[in-house]
Each structure stands twice: as C-alpha cells, then as structure tokens.
Amino acid sequence: MKILVCISKTPDTTAKIAFTDNNTKFASDGVQWIINPYDEWYALVRAIELKEAAADTVIHLITVATADSEPIIRKALALGGDEAIRVNADSHDSFYIASQIAAIAKEGAYDIIFTGKETIDYNGSSIAGMVAELLDMPYISLATKFDIAGTEATINREIEGGEETDKVALPVVVSCQKGVAEQRIPNMKGIMGARTKPLKVVEPAAVEALTSITSFDLPPAKAGVKLISADTPEELVRLLHDEAKVI
Amino acid sequence: MSVLIFIDQADGQIKKSSLEAAAYGAKVAEQSGTSAEAIVLGNITDDLTSLGKYGIKKVHTVKDSKLNSLDAQLFTKVIAQAATTTGATVIVLSNNFAGKSVAPRLSVKLKAGLVSGAIALPDTTKGFVVKKSVFSGKAFANIAINTPIKIISLSPNSYSFTAGTGSAEVADFAATIDAPKVQVTATNKVTGEIPLSEAELVVSGGRGLKGPENWGIVLDLAKALGAATACSRPVADADWRPHHEHVGQTGLAIAPNLYIAIGISGAIQHLAGVNRSKVIVVINKDPEAPFFKAADYGIVGDAFEVVPKITAAVKKLKGI
Numbered sequence: 001m002k003i004l005v006c007i008s009k010t011p012d013t014t015a016k017i018a019f020t021d022n023n024t025k026f027a028s029d030g031v032q033w034i035i036n037p038y039d040e041w042y043a044l045v046r047a048i049e050l051k052e053a054a055a056d057t058v059i060h061l062i063t064v065a066t067a068d069s070e071p072i073i074r075k076a077l078a079l080g081g082d083e084a085i086r087v088n089a090d091s092h093d094s095f096y097i098a099s100q101i102a103a104i105a106k107e108g109a110y111d112i113i114f115t116g117k118e119t120i121d122y123n124g125s126s127i128a129g130m131v132a133e134l135l136d137m138p139y140i141s142l143a144t145k146f147d148i149a150g151t152e153a154t155i156n157r158e159i160e161g162g163e164e165t166d167k168v169a170l171p172v173v174v175s176c177q178k179g180v181a182e183q184r185i186p187n188m189k190g191i192m193g194a195r196t197k198p199l200k201v202v203e204p205a206a207v208e209a210l211t212s213i214t215s216f217d218l219p220p221a222k223a224g225v226k227l228i229s230a231d232t233p234e235e236l237v238r239l240l241h242d243e244a245k246v247i
Numbered sequence: 248m249s250v251l252i253f254i255d256q257a258d259g260q261i262k263k264s265s266l267e268a269a270a271y272g273a274k275v276a277e278q279s280g281t282s283a284e285a286i287v288l289g290n291i292t293d294d295l296t297s298l299g300k301y302g303i304k305k306v307h308t309v310k311d312s313k314l315n316s317l318d319a320q321l322f323t324k325v326i327a328q329a330a331t332t333t334g335a336t337v338i339v340l341s342n343n344f345a346g347k348s349v350a351p352r353l354s355v356k357l358k359a360g361l362v363s364g365a366i367a368l369p370d371t372t373k374g375f376v377v378k379k380s381v382f383s384g385k386a387f388a389n390i391a392i393n394t395p396i397k398i399i400s401l402s403p404n405s406y407s408f409t410a411g412t413g414s415a416e417v418a419d420f421a422a423t424i425d426a427p428k429v430q431v432t433a434t435n436k437v438t439g440e441i442p443l444s445e446a447e448l449v450v451s452g453g454r455g456l457k458g459p460e461n462w463g464i465v466l467d468l469a470k471a472l473g474a475a476t477a478c479s480r481p482v483a484d485a486d487w488r489p490h491h492e493h494v495g496q497t498g499l500a501i502a503p504n505l506y507i508a509i510g511i512s513g514a515i516q517h518l519a520g521v522n523r524s525k526v527i528v529v530i531n532k533d534p535e536a537p538f539f540k541a542a543d544y545g546i547v548g549d550a551f552e553v554v555p556k557i558t559a560a561v562k563k564l565k566g567i
C-alpha cells in the first residue's frame with residue numbers, strides 16, 4: 001500500500017493577520033508557521049495508523065512550498081512519514097498547487113492520497129478535488145472516518161446535518177477532518193529519525209495559474225458590544241426584534 | 248452565453264443553499280447581460296418551474312437515479328456537458344458539501360479558475376474579481392479569475408435574496424452518464440431539524456454549561472427561536488454534543504444572521520468559525536470573556552438564570 005499525504009504550512013492559529021505592499025501581501029514577519037492542523041492531526045495520523053496496521057505500507061509526504069517550509073516537513077516526518085518531496089514553488093493558486101501534486105502522484109502510483117479538509121489560511125477546500133480530477137480518481141470530501149479492507153475503502157463523509165457512508169475502490173483521494181484520527185505528538189525517536197529521512201526537492205512543472213490575488217481587506221471593526229443587564233434579559237429580545245431585526 | 252447554476256438536492260428536495268446560489272447566479276447573469284440557467288441532477292420532487300422565482304430562466308434536468316446521490320466524478324462530467332451546451336461563461340455552485348466536492352473537479356475539467364467560498368458578487372469593473380473570506384474569517388481576499396470560464400462557489404448565507412415571481416422553463420438534458428464509482432451505503436442525519444450549515448439562527452453552548460444534562464436551556468431557546476444548535480470544540484470532544492455541531496477553526500464555519508453564544512469564552516479558534524455571523528450575542532458570567540469584544544449584544548450573567556428568561560421572552564414575542 002502506498003499513501004501520499006499532502007502537507008501545507010499555515011500561520012499559527014493565533015497569528016496576527018496583517019498585510020503589506022498596499023494590502024497585496026500577507027505580513028509574514030514574525031509569524032510562527034505550523035503544519036496545517038487538518039493535515040497534521042487527521043490526514044497524516046490516519047496514514048500512520050494504516051501503516052501500523054499493515055507494515056508494508058509506505059507513506060510519502062508532499063508539500064508545494066519554498067525552502068523555509070523545511071522545519072514543517074521535518075516535523076511531519078518526525079510524526080511518521082517515510083520520505084518527503086518538496087516541490088520548490090510558491091503559489092496560492094489551487095490549480096497550480098494541485099497540478100504539482102498530481103504530477104508527483106502520477107509517478108508514485110499511490111493507492112490513497114490524503115489531504116486536510118482545507119488550509120486554515122486560504123480556506124480553499126479545493127486542492128484534493130482538483131488532484132482527483134487531474135488523476136481521474138474518485139474523491140471523497142470531508143471524511144470523518146476512513147477504513148480499508150483489501151482494495152476497498154469505506155469512508156464516512158460529512159453532509160448537511162450528518163454523515164453518509166461511502167464505499168469506493170482504491171485508488172482514492174480523501175480530504176480529512178476531525179473524526180478520522182486523533183492528534184499525536186512526535187516523540188524523541190521520531191524527531192531523531194526524521195533528520196535522516198529523505199527529503200527530495202524537485203522543481204515545479206510548468207503550469208499556468210488560473211487565479212491571482214489582487215488585494216486583501218480586513219473586516220470592519222465591530223462597533224462595540226451593547227450590554228444588557230442580567231436583570232432584564234427580555235430587553236435583549238426586544239433589541240434583537242426591533243433594532244437588529246434578526247428575530 | 249449563460250450563467251449556469253448547479254442546484255443540488257437532498258432526498259428529492261432542493262437545498263436552501265442552492266436557492267441562494269440560484270439567486271446569486273441570476274444576479275451575475277443580470278450584471279453581464281446574459282441569462283441564468285440551472286442544472287439539476289437526479290430525481291426531484293420539488294417543482295422546478297419555481298426556480299423562476301429566483302431568476303432562473305431555464306432548468307436542465309437529468310433524471311437518472313444514478314445521480315440521486317453524490318459521485319463527484321460523475322456529477323462533474325454531466326455539469327461540464329451542460330456548461331458546454333449552454334455556452335456557460337460563469338458557473339455558480341453553493342460551497343456546501345456537494346459544492347466542495349464538485350467545484351474543484353469542474354475547475355480542472357473546464358480549465359476554469361475557481362473562487363471557493365465567495366461572499367459577494369463579482370466585481371467586473373476591472374477583470375473579474377471575487378471576494379472571499381480567508382484566514383478563517385479574519386480577512387478577505389479579492390481574487391481575480393483569469394480564464395474565459397469562471398467558477399464561483401458561494402459561501403452559504405452570504406447573499407441575501409427573496410423569492411420573486413416568475414416561472415422557469417424545464418427541459419430534459421441528454422447527458423452521457425458513466426457508472427458511478429462511489430456507492431453510498433448509509434446516511435445518518437438528523438431529520439426534522441434545521442441543518443447547522445443552512446441555519447439563519449444559531450444557539451450555541453460551551454463548557455460554561457458544565458455538562459450535557461444542562462443542555463435543556465440551550466435546546467429550549469433554540470426551539471423557541473426556530474434555531475439550529477451548535478457548540479464549542481471541547482463540548483463536542485467530550486461527547487456532550489454530536490460532532491457535527493462543533494463550530495470553529497477545526498469545525499464548521501457558519502455565517503448565520505444571529506449567533507447566540509452561551510458559556511463560550513470566545514477563543515480565537517472558536518471565533519474563526521462564527522465571526523462572519525451578522526449579529527452575535529454573548530451570554531457569559533465573566534465580564535472579561537474575550538467573546539464580548541466580538542459581540543454586538545451581551546449579557547454578563549449566569550446562563551442558568553438568564554437563558555430561561557430569554558426563552559420566555561421569545562415565546563411571549565411569538566405568542567407561543
């Protein structure tokens with residue numbers, strides 16, 4: 001079994017969000033980068049669990065990013081990947097990134113390609129579906145449970161107000177969220193081992209981006225909270241009805 | 248030329264998020280002087296001519312039971328055929344669960360740039376620029392789509408619309424349909440309740456409620472308002488509430504008209520899922536709770552005393 005896990009880096013969830021260059025660039029100075037939580041906690045950990053259950057499983061990690069993301073990919077290796085591939089490119093166009101991943105995936109003939117549900121910075125939720133279409137593979141989005149028996153996967157995915165269970169033959173692309181696995185913390189052995197695991201750097205394939213970010217805006221500041229006394233909660237209901245007009 | 252809107256359904260009924268996509272798509276068509284057409288897959292019980300009320304001129308239906316449940320690969324092929332036949336230059340979908348599966352595939356298939364989770368109409372004064380929320384609601388990005396065909400998936404509850412009058416023409420669309428690769432073996436969802444992702448009013452509880460046995464006050468208020476219920480992550484992690492109610496950075500991101508947070512501190516990761524709500528009400532006994540900074544209305548007080556009184560006032564207002 002060969003599994004490819006897509007790893008991206010994002011600013012820490014508490015990072016201050018600001019922009020430079022006339023609001024066209026994210027101000028990354030001093031920002032702490034982390035592995036995108038969905039990729040680390042769910043996609044990667046589920047791959048590791050599958051390897052623990054079937055020792056002949058091979059896990060490759062892929063990231064499309066510049067060299068400054070190497071600490072992130074080393075951490076992912078410390079958690080459990082066998083080797084990593086970094087496509088040396090910097091892009092926020094989902095089609096561009098997906099095309100790079102698909103090019104590598106085509107070579108590797110993977111049975112399962114795992115991604116996170118979405119990146120918590122650009123919130124595209126698009127890469128996995130694009131990779132699947134580029135490879136002509138089925139895609140199950142927002143999985144909450146993933147199991148395999150032989151060459152068939154049974155996957156629960158989120159739908160409006162609940163879940164559905166899908167069965168699909170491998171190979172498959174799956175985007176992972178909460179439920180698929182439980183977060184793990186890398187141990188010392190993993191961290192030491194990660195230093196010598198292969199991290200291959202490849203140059204990107206020539207692909208044209210389909211979109212471009214023209215600018216960023218920050219949301220308008222809130223006017224400030226209107227406090228209502230705990231003795232007169234009915235006043236809140238009146239305000240929601242008469243003033244905010246939401247009920 | 249046309250704007251093509253993908254209308255998705257559950258159990259034969261059109262989803263509300265798709266009606267919103269229809270109204271949005273019709274507006275985009277009006278902006279660009281073309282007509283809005285819709286594609287509906289699978290067997291539908293709803294009256295499709297009524298899509299005319301949202302500005303749709305023509306509805307293409309593919310009534311094949313293979314399309315009753317989602318197979319993103321299959322759906323993409325059929326929608327792409329409809330896009331080609333109708334000469335669509337813009338394709339609109341809701342960024343709901345089906346939309347998230349289909350839109351990226353369609354983008355590749357048609358070599359059409361995608362903005363997922365749009366929150367406003369495109370700005371066509373200079374190119375074709377679509378606004379979406381990024382950094383988990385902490386900022387917006389304006390994204391130019393640079394391809395001849397454009398795809399927009401609309402974030403649910405971002406576009407306000409009302410039903411007008413009008414009736415859409417409905418016609419069968421002959422499509423090539425492959426064998427599905429995905430087999431749906433079970434669905435498990437709450438029935439008779441408003442799905443959180445589509446709800447306009449949401450009442451949410453956090454660890455301040457102390458335990459699942461105390462959820463009655465949340466449910467009563469939600470029922471009186473006709474609201475969906477949500478919760479913070481530790482509450483779902485502790486199995487006090489089902490996982491699909493978890494909102495925030497790692498849960499569902501919602502944008503209801505009203506979000507009432509009861510006993511939730513307002514951690515940045517929680518706010519990430521709810522900060523696009525139009526009106527936020529916070530009920531917390533700690534006046535220093537960070538959530539008050541993000542709130543429109545607040546009550547500093549004990550939820551167990553305050554919430555039942557709010558429920559009573561709502562009932563009185565509604566005469567129930």
Ligand SMILES: Cc1cc2nc3c(=O)[nH]c(=O)nc-3n(C[C@H](O)[C@H](O)[C@H](O)COP(=O)(O)OP(=O)(O)OC[C@H]3O[C@@H](n4cnc5c(N)ncnc54)[C@H](O)[C@@H]3O)c2cc1C
Binds near residue numbers: 452454480514516520
């Ligand atoms: C990477 C990452 C991702 C995360 N993702 C999410 C996410 O998606 N969603 C999420 O919710 N959290 C998320 N978290 C966790 C988040 O940081 C907070 O820990 C969590 O939101 C706190 O939940 P809470 O507000 O219910 O509980 P607490 O922080 O314990 O707050 C309870 C609140 O209840 C109040 N209270 C107590 N008793 C009463 C009473 N009787 N009446 C009224 N108020 C009372 C208290 O004053 C307090 O403010 C994430 C964390 C990380 C690190």
Ligand SMILES: Nc1ncnc2c1ncn2[C@@H]1O[C@H](COP(=O)(O)O)[C@@H](O)[C@H]1O
Binds near residue numbers: 005008062124125126
């Ligand atoms: N630059 C990247 N390199 C590798 N994988 C990525 C990259 N960007 C996104 N992904 C993967 O795709 C998932 C969804 O990202 P997105 O579609 O951008 O929200 C992430 O959770 C990652 O698993």
